[in-house]
Each structure stands twice: as structure tokens, then as C-alpha cells.
Amino acid sequence: MSYKSFQEMLKKVFLAIFIAAAISCSAGARVDLNGEEPGTLQPNAAQSVIVKDLVSLFETVHYKKVPFNDSLSSEIYDVYIKTLDEGKNYFLKSDIQSFEQYRPVLLKDLTEGDLSAMFHIFNVYQTRYLERLNYAVSLVDTEFDFTKDEEYIYNRKDEDWFGSEEEAEDTWRKRVKYDMLTLKIREEEGKEDRQKRIETLTDRYNNLISQAEKTNNDDAFQIIMNAFTGAIDPHTNYFNPSFAQAFNEDMARTFEGIGARLMMDNEVVKISEVLPGGPAFKDKTLQVDDRIIGVAQGDDEFVDIVGWRLDNAVSKIKGPKGTVVRLKIIPAGQELTSQPTIVSLTRDKIVMEESSAKKETKTVTGQDGKTYKVGVIKIPGFYIDFEAYNAKDPNYKSTTRDVKLILDTLKQENVDAILVDLRGNGGGSLMEAIELTGLFIKSGPVVQVRDTRNRIEVDSDDDPSILWDGPMGVMIDRFSASASEIFAGAIQDYGRGLILGTQSYGKGTVQSAIDMARVISPANRLLLKAQSSTATNDAELLADGAPAFGQINITMAKFYRITGSSTQHKGVIPDIKFPMIYPADKFGESSEPAALPWDQINATKYSPVADLGPIIDSLNISHESRMEKSPEYENLLEDIAYLKEREGETSVSLQETKLRAERAENEKRSKARREARQASLGLPEDSEEGSTTDVDFIEEESLKVMADMIGLIS
Structure with missing residues (x-):
């Protein structure tokens, strides 16, 4: 692997964490411990059960016999904060000081299935993240002075946390200035297009904001669980249902679907690649840069997926081999207001050659x-x-x-x-x-x-x-x-x-790899199954009506x-x-x-x-x-x-x-x-x-x- 390849790999890993940690949704649990809730995410009952039974699993079957004490609680806290904001670009010093009360009790909370403190920290992070990006958007049309000799600290992990909003804003002003200067230098010699740079940065920041606003409690729970497991062992990982599916597909080098790679482009799902040998390739009706605005299962009604998260859209489009999915397509190069075409494809098994x-x-x-x-x-x-x-x-x-x-x-x-x-x-x-x-x-x-x-x-x-x-x-x-x-x-x-x-x-x-459904106690399964009657998202349910619990690689x-x-x-x-x-x-x-x-x-x-x-x-x-x-x-x-x-x-x-x-x-x-x-x-x-x-x-x-x-x- 070349150094460039490795840098690209790091970017992908960071982006995956970034979108997961900065991506709104459901459920109901304990209110914020401090009486004020900067975000809206709270754990659901299934997540509380998962973490409680996961702690028990660690104590009984994990190879590394780690004492479950205050020292481990402190390590979980440090890993969690580092996972969310290793570069110290979002939290204020006052935030960190307010979080310190949770350091000695996080492990006890997890043992009891109490995720309120962890979710509170996540909500503060998400609030700060959106504040920083919205501030960045407000600065993109600033007339920056590129003759001024000043420096932007892009690696702040050894710096102190922001002491005030003013200090945070000064750093982010420099961040925007650096992004703008980088675009300016990349331009062809003699070409000056300030308006285009403004549009590029505005789109970039707004796209990140859009992804952050789609964060749900599963994303927060994924981050929380990996902070917990990572404090004990770097190779033990919890995967929520969608992550578990992706992991297992990667291990198999196969998946079932239409045979196309998808990406987000301004709130719309776009085809980035048609995989050779798959249904889309054989049918020849889908092309790169076509946009998918609606999905229907067989003869069912179409569901509009504009503005959806990519993973939710993908779960609608993928499906078992032999089943039919219909797609509303806006062909590449046409406006979104154009009349969509309907494409019907029979899903098949795709081998990732x-x-x-x-x-x-x-x-x-x-x-x-x-x-x-x-x-x-x-x-x-x-x-x-x-x-x-x-x-x-x-x-x-x-x-x-x-x-x-x-x-x-x-x-x-x-x-x-x-x-x-x-x-x-x-x-x-x-x-x-x-x-x-x-x-x-x-x-x-x-x-x-x-x-x-x-x-x-x-x-x-x-x-x-x-x-x-x-x-x-x-x-x-x-x-x-x-x-x-x-x-x-x-x-x-x-x-x-x-x-x-x-x-x-x-x-x-x-x-x-252990399916968490095997770990959840029978009493908790019955309790959750009874509660699942109020669930509105079919993707959260297993075939027998019980919530999907994900997978632990331990x-x-x-x-x-x-x-x-x-x-x-x-x-x-x-x-x-x-x-x-x-x-x-x-x-x-x-x-x-x-x-x-x-x-x-x-x-x-x-x-x-x-x-x-x-x-x-x-x-x-x-x-x-x-x-x-x-x-x-x-x-x-x-x-x-x-x-x-x-x-x-x-x-x-x-x-x-x-x-x-x-x-x-x-x-x-x-x-x-x-x-x-x-x-x-x-x-x-x-x-x-x-x-x-x-x-x-x-x-x-x-x-x-x-x-x-x-x-x-x-």
C-alpha cells in the first residue's frame, strides 16, 4: 500500500466514523441529567438491554480478563471523548468539565443498562458540531486577506479545549480560510473564480450539515458501544444490524441486490458504479449518475426516498435474490423536475470480483x-x-x-x-x-x-x-x-x-461473531417483543417480531x-x-x-x-x-x-x-x-x-x- 493509498484509507475510516457520529430519530428514555438537552437523541429499550447483557458477556467469555472497576470506567470515558472529538475541534472546555462527573460512573451505568449519560455527551457533541459547521457556512463569502501571515492549527489533539466560543470561532475562521485558500491554489494559473469557490465550500459544509441532521440513535449507540469495547480490546466490535450486514457481506465478498454502488448527491441517491454481471448491468437500463427518487417492492406503492440517509435507501433497494424491486429514475443529465422513468429489476446474488x-x-x-x-x-x-x-x-x-x-x-x-x-x-x-x-x-x-x-x-x-x-x-x-x-x-x-x-x-x-439475539435473556426478549408492537420501522424488527440486536465480534x-x-x-x-x-x-x-x-x-x-x-x-x-x-x-x-x-x-x-x-x-x-x-x-x-x-x-x-x-x- 502506498502512502497515498494509506491516507485515502484513513480518510474513508474517518468519514465512516464522522458520518456515524454526526448523522434524528426515535425512542424514549431518561431525560438529560443536567436538565437541559442540547440534542434530541435518546436510547431505546432494546439498546439498554443490549448494553446490559453485553457487559455480562464480556465478564464471562472475553479472552482478556479485565477488572470491571473505576479504572476501566475512566478508560471508557477517555476513549469515548477521543472517538467523538479527537482533534478538539468541537467541544468547549466547559463541556469537558461538565462531563467529568460521568468518568467514575460510566461502567456502572452500562452494567445497569443506563445510557443516559453517554447519550447526553453525544447530544452535546452533535450540537457543537452543527454550530461549528453553520458558523463555517456563514463565513464562506468573507473577503479573506491571503497576504496576512497567520497559521491554522489543523491538528489540535495536543492543544487545550476551546476556552470560549470566541476561541472556537477564531479557529474555524482559519479553517474556512484554509479551505478557501486551498481551492484558490488549485485553480489554473491566471484563473480567478471566487464565486465558484464560495459555491464549492457552501455545498461541502451544507452536505456535512445535512448528514449530521440525519443522525439517529442507532448511530450514537454504535459509537458508544465501540468506545466501550475499544477500552477493553481494539479488536472487539459491536455492529448494529446494518453494520453487521455490511461486515458479513464483506467477509463473503457477495451480497444480494441490483448490482450497483450508490452515493448521496445533494439529498438524492445517485448511481456511482454499475457492477459487471449484476442485474443492473445485464438489464442495461441504469447508467452511472442516474438518480433514484423512489423505490417500490414488487407491485407495492412507490416510496419517495429523496432526503433519506444513504443506508436507509440502500436497505430498501437491496433484497433477497429472486425478488423484484422497481425504481423511479431521473436519468443522468436531466433535471430533478423531469418525468421519471420506471425500471423493474429482479435482484440476484452479486460477487464482488x-x-x-x-x-x-x-x-x-x-x-x-x-x-x-x-x-x-x-x-x-x-x-x-x-x-x-x-x-x-x-x-x-x-x-x-x-x-x-x-x-x-x-x-x-x-x-x-x-x-x-x-x-x-x-x-x-x-x-x-x-x-x-x-x-x-x-x-x-x-x-x-x-x-x-x-x-x-x-x-x-x-x-x-x-x-x-x-x-x-x-x-x-x-x-x-x-x-x-x-x-x-x-x-x-x-x-x-x-x-x-x-x-x-x-x-x-x-x-x-455472535448474534446478539443469542445473548439477550429470554425475559428481556419477551419484554422487548411486547414493546415492539409500537415500532414503526420494519427494519428494526426480526422475522419473529423481536427487535434486531446486531452482532458482537468478540x-x-x-x-x-x-x-x-x-x-x-x-x-x-x-x-x-x-x-x-x-x-x-x-x-x-x-x-x-x-x-x-x-x-x-x-x-x-x-x-x-x-x-x-x-x-x-x-x-x-x-x-x-x-x-x-x-x-x-x-x-x-x-x-x-x-x-x-x-x-x-x-x-x-x-x-x-x-x-x-x-x-x-x-x-x-x-x-x-x-x-x-x-x-x-x-x-x-x-x-x-x-x-x-x-x-x-x-x-x-x-x-x-x-x-x-x-x-x-x-
């Missing part, structure tokens, strides 16, 4: 002068469609099944080696990690698992067949985690292949390699090392305060395939020699140094000349790199090829290492 394992064949020349073919298999996650698997569907979707097909194809292409790319692979199904390992070893143990009672289970590959017995390598990075580390660790321990890259994430814990065991070493914290150390772009103390398990420690158990009995030690020593000599002469390696080191240098920066100049100079310097640096690479490739200076942004230096060098390995083995 773009996030499945893929292959590519690369040609590389070794030090011996010979040319070799290497099959690169990119695996983005360890996925399996459990529903189809349990139903004994012979064509169920899984990582191992996909890689089997890829290996068959690569063998037909007569590749000399296989390179498995697990960079950025956050894990997934343990079963898939074991079965995938089995494609490359004859049989034997793959991983050890210790549960809450200290019982150790050895999970093995029992299939003696091997799909690939030739040279292989596995690429990992700091974001290769969990099941990725099990696979890479087993390949390394057996001496089956090379591990190339940087130290992996270090997530050595096992989570089990840590119940710990991984250990067959050598007995835990992957927790330490992860997998590669045989062929590359510089680490992301520091271990800021990214990975080592950066998680509530993470479990590293430990060790006895090794299990296994028979290594080979001792690659002597080969690894020789390969490292050649690898390091190439790295020292490589311009890309030098660029990588420069990038790491540059990031380290800027790591502590928290502010940016609001003086136009300074920002333009900084941009010019960055462009000069990029141009010099591009020209140097073009020269090394023998390309003319004005060629569009040779861009360093498209260079995957880690893969290129890994392929060269694989060529060296093939030569040595031969």
Missing part, C-alpha cells in the same frame, strides 16, 4: 541473465461466503477456491515461481488461512489457538495434495494482519517460501505459530527486509493501548519442508547491493525521512505566497524524480511514462529476489 484474489504474470531477469516468469497473486482479504458454504453450495465464494483456480491458470502459463502479495491484507477467515496454507504444503499443523480456559487446539491442513510445490514468496507490510500473519508465519516456519517486506501488524487474537482466543510464538505485537518478521514507511509505535498493534501482550507456548510437532537459511543469506546480499544502487530505494528513504520530518507538524501557513512556494517545491521534487526515472528507462523527457506514482518498487525488487531464488535453487 474487484475485491477478490487476482493474478498477474510478470517477467524478470535474474543475476544469471536468464528470464523467468513469476505469477503474482494479490489477495486483499481472507474471505468466505459462510452462508453458501453451510448450505453446501459447491460454488461458494472463498479465498482458497479463487487461488486454486488462479494457480491452475498460472501452471498452464508455465510460471517459474509464485509471489503472494498480502500487503494491506487485514485478515479475515482463519479457516481460509489454514486451507490456503494447505495449497503449498503436504499436510501438517498451521496454527495453534489458545482459548479463555487456556486450552490449546492445533489446527492443521489434513489434505496431502499440493497445488504448487515450486519456489514461492509472500509479500507483507505493516498492514498485513491476523489471518495474513498466520499464512505468512506458517510458510516461513515450514521453510516453504520467502517472506519479503516489513514487519506485519501484530494482531494475534481470534474473534468470534475476542475469545489467541493465535500462536507452530513454533509456539504468538503473532501478537511482534507479527511476522520478513526474511528479506524493506524499509518501514509507517513507524511501529504509531501503526499496528504496538500503537493500541488496550492490546494484549506478546507471549509464547510450546511448539507443536511439525516437519519443515526446507532450511532456507543459507539461501536467505545469499539473497539478502544481492538484495542489499541492488537497493544501494536503486534510485527508487533512495526515493523511498527520502519519503520516509520527509514523513518523519513532518510528523510533528500541526499547523499550516495561511499566507498564499508561502503555500504556493511549498506546492512549487513539491512539484519540482516530483518532476526531478520523473525525469530521473525516464532517463533510467531510456524514455524522452516529455514522455507520459515513467511516473514514480505508478512505480511499485517493493514488488519490482521482490520479483528480482524471486529470480535470484529460482537461479540458486536451479
Whole structure:
């Protein structure tokens, strides 16, 4: 994963939290503890039951035995405040001071199913959030002075909370000024369109306000629960029903619906992508940028969805395979006042091929002068469609099944080696990690698992067949985690292949997904079922009439390699090392305060395939020699140094000349790199090829290492 890709990933994660935490609705519980209610959200009865039974579940089955005391209550409080406003952009100091009364009692409240204090804090946050954005909207047409030398502190997490509204407004004035200046600098040279910048920022802020005003108590509850679970363990997560569905679909790489990606555009649902092979693709009646203004199930009446939240609209459009959904469509390019067209589609099962394992064949020349073919298999996650698997569907979707097909194809292409790319692979199904390992070893143990009672289970590959017995390598990075580390660790321990890259994430814990309906006590289920007769939202009900409770992914065991070493914290150390772009103390398990420690158990009995030690020593000599002469390696080191240098920066100049100079310097640096690479490739200076942004230096060098390995083995 490149630094740019990682930044984009962080933006998506932040946006998901941002919209969830800043998104109005229902229910009735205790009134605000202070007698004044800045927001309108309050917990419902089901949420109170869920949290009470969830606390009991933690005390009985969670792997980490944490004392439920005042110290944990304080940690929950800190995590919750940080989750809502880590950048200290919204709360006032007086808000935080008023919240301190809840610090010692939050855990006791949760144990009793009392969410009033947590919801009160959330409501204050939402109020402050809307105040800041509405103030930003009021400033967009200000005539800013971009010659004035002042700074905007964009990273305020080490600053104090706003001492007053005036201090908050001054920071947000600078925020708007910075946003406006950024747009101005992005404009083409000589072009000045202040009105367009005003419209762009107004739309941007109003869109955020619109999303915030759609917040419901499920969103607040999701944030609250993850603050609670995150204070105990970074990998235990509560998912409300819609989040649970999304998680399980991602694990399966399949879903049932019309086969289109949707987005919000000015309060209207818009089609952003039509997925190949789905009903919308086959029907050819829907196009990118078409807008959906109404939805009907079969022959039912249409429901107007303009102004709806995206997740609610999606739940109306998706549905079981074989059912019919009708859509009112305003075609792309037409005004919303145009006469809509009616499209009828039969939903089907959609396979998300773009996030499945893929292959590519690369040609590389070794030090011996010979040319070799290497099959690169990119695996983005360890996925399996459990529903189809349990139903004994012979064509169920899984990582191992996909890689089997890829290996068959690569063998037909007569590749000399296989390179498995697990960079950025956050894990997934343990079963898939074991079965995938089995494609490359004859049989034997793959991983050890210790549960809450200290019982150790050895999970093995029992299939003696091997799909690939030739040279292989596995690429990992700091974001290769969990099941990725099990696979890479087993390949390394057996001496089956090379591990190339940087130290992996270090997530050595096992989570089990539990439907909260199984956790809720019978008495509470009956009580809630009786209350559900007043529910107005069908999406909140299960088929039997009981409220949907969501899902908890809870840590119940710990991984250990067959050598007995835990992957927790330490992860997998590669045989062929590359510089680490992301520091271990800021990214990975080592950066998680509530993470479990590293430990060790006895090794299990296994028979290594080979001792690659002597080969690894020789390969490292050649690898390091190439790295020292490589311009890309030098660029990588420069990038790491540059990031380290800027790591502590928290502010940016609001003086136009300074920002333009900084941009010019960055462009000069990029141009010099591009020209140097073009020269090394023998390309003319004005060629569009040779861009360093498209260079995957880690893969290129890994392929060269694989060529060296093939030569040595031969």
C-alpha cells in the first residue's frame, strides 16, 4: 500500500466514523441529567438491554480478563471523548468539565443498562458540531486577506479545549480560510473564480450539515458501544444490524441486490458504479449518475426516498435474490423536475470480483541473465461466503477456491515461481488461512489457538495434495494482519517460501461473531417483543417480531505459530527486509493501548519442508547491493525521512505566497524524480511514462529476489 493509498484509507475510516457520529430519530428514555438537552437523541429499550447483557458477556467469555472497576470506567470515558472529538475541534472546555462527573460512573451505568449519560455527551457533541459547521457556512463569502501571515492549527489533539466560543470561532475562521485558500491554489494559473469557490465550500459544509441532521440513535449507540469495547480490546466490535450486514457481506465478498454502488448527491441517491454481471448491468437500463427518487417492492406503492440517509435507501433497494424491486429514475443529465422513468429489476446474488484474489504474470531477469516468469497473486482479504458454504453450495465464494483456480491458470502459463502479495491484507477467515496454507504444503499443523480456559487446539491442513510445490514468496507490510500473519508465519516456519517486506501488524487474537439475539435473556426478549408492537420501522424488527440486536465480534482466543510464538505485537518478521514507511509505535498493534501482550507456548510437532537459511543469506546480499544502487530505494528513504520530518507538524501557513512556494517545491521534487526515472528507462523527457506514482518498487525488487531464488535453487 502506498502512502497515498494509506491516507485515502484513513480518510474513508474517518468519514465512516464522522458520518456515524454526526448523522434524528426515535425512542424514549431518561431525560438529560443536567436538565437541559442540547440534542434530541435518546436510547431505546432494546439498546439498554443490549448494553446490559453485553457487559455480562464480556465478564464471562472475553479472552482478556479485565477488572470491571473505576479504572476501566475512566478508560471508557477517555476513549469515548477521543472517538467523538479527537482533534478538539468541537467541544468547549466547559463541556469537558461538565462531563467529568460521568468518568467514575460510566461502567456502572452500562452494567445497569443506563445510557443516559453517554447519550447526553453525544447530544452535546452533535450540537457543537452543527454550530461549528453553520458558523463555517456563514463565513464562506468573507473577503479573506491571503497576504496576512497567520497559521491554522489543523491538528489540535495536543492543544487545550476551546476556552470560549470566541476561541472556537477564531479557529474555524482559519479553517474556512484554509479551505478557501486551498481551492484558490488549485485553480489554473491566471484563473480567478471566487464565486465558484464560495459555491464549492457552501455545498461541502451544507452536505456535512445535512448528514449530521440525519443522525439517529442507532448511530450514537454504535459509537458508544465501540468506545466501550475499544477500552477493553481494539479488536472487539459491536455492529448494529446494518453494520453487521455490511461486515458479513464483506467477509463473503457477495451480497444480494441490483448490482450497483450508490452515493448521496445533494439529498438524492445517485448511481456511482454499475457492477459487471449484476442485474443492473445485464438489464442495461441504469447508467452511472442516474438518480433514484423512489423505490417500490414488487407491485407495492412507490416510496419517495429523496432526503433519506444513504443506508436507509440502500436497505430498501437491496433484497433477497429472486425478488423484484422497481425504481423511479431521473436519468443522468436531466433535471430533478423531469418525468421519471420506471425500471423493474429482479435482484440476484452479486460477487464482488474487484475485491477478490487476482493474478498477474510478470517477467524478470535474474543475476544469471536468464528470464523467468513469476505469477503474482494479490489477495486483499481472507474471505468466505459462510452462508453458501453451510448450505453446501459447491460454488461458494472463498479465498482458497479463487487461488486454486488462479494457480491452475498460472501452471498452464508455465510460471517459474509464485509471489503472494498480502500487503494491506487485514485478515479475515482463519479457516481460509489454514486451507490456503494447505495449497503449498503436504499436510501438517498451521496454527495453534489458545482459548479463555487456556486450552490449546492445533489446527492443521489434513489434505496431502499440493497445488504448487515450486519456489514461492509472500509479500507483507505493516498492514498485513491476523489471518495474513498466520499464512505468512506458517510458510516461513515450514521453510516453504520467502517472506519479503516489513514487519506485519501484530494482531494475534481470534474473534468470534455472535448474534446478539443469542445473548439477550429470554425475559428481556419477551419484554422487548411486547414493546415492539409500537415500532414503526420494519427494519428494526426480526422475522419473529423481536427487535434486531446486531452482532458482537468478540475476542475469545489467541493465535500462536507452530513454533509456539504468538503473532501478537511482534507479527511476522520478513526474511528479506524493506524499509518501514509507517513507524511501529504509531501503526499496528504496538500503537493500541488496550492490546494484549506478546507471549509464547510450546511448539507443536511439525516437519519443515526446507532450511532456507543459507539461501536467505545469499539473497539478502544481492538484495542489499541492488537497493544501494536503486534510485527508487533512495526515493523511498527520502519519503520516509520527509514523513518523519513532518510528523510533528500541526499547523499550516495561511499566507498564499508561502503555500504556493511549498506546492512549487513539491512539484519540482516530483518532476526531478520523473525525469530521473525516464532517463533510467531510456524514455524522452516529455514522455507520459515513467511516473514514480505508478512505480511499485517493493514488488519490482521482490520479483528480482524471486529470480535470484529460482537461479540458486536451479
